[in-house]
Amino acid sequence: MTCVAFKPDNPNIVVSSSYDETIKTWDITSGSCLSTLRGHDREVMSVSWSPDGTRLASGSLDARVLIWDAASGEQLCSLRCDSGVLSVAYSADGTK
Numbered sequence: 001m002t003c004v005a006f007k008p009d010n011p012n013i014v015v016s017s018s019y020d021e022t023i024k025t026w027d028i029t030s031g032s033c034l035s036t037l038r039g040h041d042r043e044v045m046s047v048s049w050s051p052d053g054t055r056l057a058s059g060s061l062d063a064r065v066l067i068w069d070a071a072s073g074e075q076l077c078s079l080r081c082d083s084g085v086l087s088v089a090y091s092a093d094g095t096k
Contacts, residue, residue: 003045004047005047010053013034021041025070042060042062045061045084051092054071055076055090055094057089059086064078065081067079
């Protein structure tokens, strides 16, 4: 794992990013994996919840930031960058 973030509205749920190019959500009370998101072509270095817990942002060495619907796992947006993305974060109001 390269990054772990707690869900803002449910601290028993975390999301992780990994060298295996995946993003996973976990229930920390049971230790079970709830979902696996795939869409990056290289290691996923960072992941962040939106303040309302409805979206995820992930950054990867594939030079992309992906925005996901946290409930459905649908990829909502792909942003191309000039180089690998080491960290992602939402603005406090969740709009950026």
